[in-house]
Amino acid sequence: xxxxxxxxxxxxxxxxxxxxxxxxxxxxxATTMFxxxxxxxxxxMLMATSNEGSKATYEQGVEKDKFLINHASLxxxxxxxxxxxPEDSSFYICSAxxxxxxxxxxxxxxxxxxxxx
Amino acid sequence: DAKTTQPPSMDCAEGxxxxxxxxxxxISGNEYVYWYRQIHSQGPQYIIHGLKNNETNEMxxxxxxxxxxxxxxILPHATLRxxxxxxxxxxxxxxxxxxxYKLTFGKGTLLTVNP
Numbered sequence: 131x132x133x134x135x136x137x138x139x140x141x142x143x144x145x146x147x148x149x150x151x152x153x154x155x156x157x158x159x160a161t162t163m164f165x166x167x168x169x170x171x172x173x174x175m176l177m178a179t180s181n182e183g184s185k186a187t188y189e190q191g192v193e194k195d196k197f198l199i200n201h202a203s204l205x206x207x208x209x210x211x212x213x214x215x216p217e218d219s220s221f222y223i224c225s226a227x228x229x230x231x232x233x234x235x236x237x238x239x240x241x242x243x244x245x246x247x
Numbered sequence: 248d249a250k251t252t253q254p255p256s257m258d259c260a261e262g263x264x265x266x267x268x269x270x271x272x273x274i275s276g277n278e279y280v281y282w283y284r285q286i287h288s289q290g291p292q293y294i295i296h297g298l299k300n301n302e303t304n305e306m307x308x309x310x311x312x313x314x315x316x317x318x319x320x321i322l323p324h325a326t327l328r329x330x331x332x333x334x335x336x337x338x339x340x341x342x343x344x345x346x347x348y349k350l351t352f353g354k355g356t357l358l359t360v361n362p
Contacts, residue, residue: 134290164350166352173334173352173353173354173355174285174291174352175352176349176350176351176352221288223290223291225290225291225350235293235296236281236293237293238283238290238291238292238293239290240289240290241288241289241290243288
């Protein structure tokens with residue numbers, strides 16, 4: 131199946147620094163990518179929908195100035211956690227939409243575990 | 248949004264069929280049902296999806312009731328590696344065509360396959 135690569139898989143940073151997470155669709159073009167976050171033993175929570183060449187659509191309660199999303203090409207979306215704090219520590223997962231003959235599939239990256247000290 | 252209801256956990260013996268139910272009584276006529284699973288600390292893995300007909304692929308079968316208010320994911324011969332959280336999701340259209348939608352995850356079912 132289609133492959134979505136997410137990098138880095140794990141990052142530890144100091145409070146107040148910014149962290150960038152990359153999400154790439156390796157063998158298909160994705161006009162739409164999604165960013166989720168997940169706390170331990172909880173389900174995935176959609177943060178934002180990223181459309182190539184336009185501004186991301188954020189879910190209610192998600193700070194757009196805190197979580198900067200850029201989708202500059204059909205194969206790359208980035209999430210930057212600005213001025214990270216310990217409460218931002220979480221598992222961040224990206225996904226990319228792949229059109230197929232019937233319906234569409236959403237393929238997920240392997241996730242990024244962010245730990246803010 | 249069309250919400251889904253799943254049992255929080257289920258057990259299954261290795262080699263037996265695992266049948267995971269999902270209720271989606273408020274589903275609209277053009278909304279697909281998707282199934283994903285997530286093994287601990289990994290990204291979700293696509294399993295199968297369908298609209299109204301039953302579907303089968305190399306991983307599983309999806310049985311959707313005629314009124315589309317519920318569905319069942321069937322893993323025909325469960326293995327230990329099938330232990331995961333299984334999510335039943337109704338694709339929510341954003342109203343701008345088929346490529347504009349989002350997937351909202353519920354709590355899922357933790358399937359534990361026992362030896």
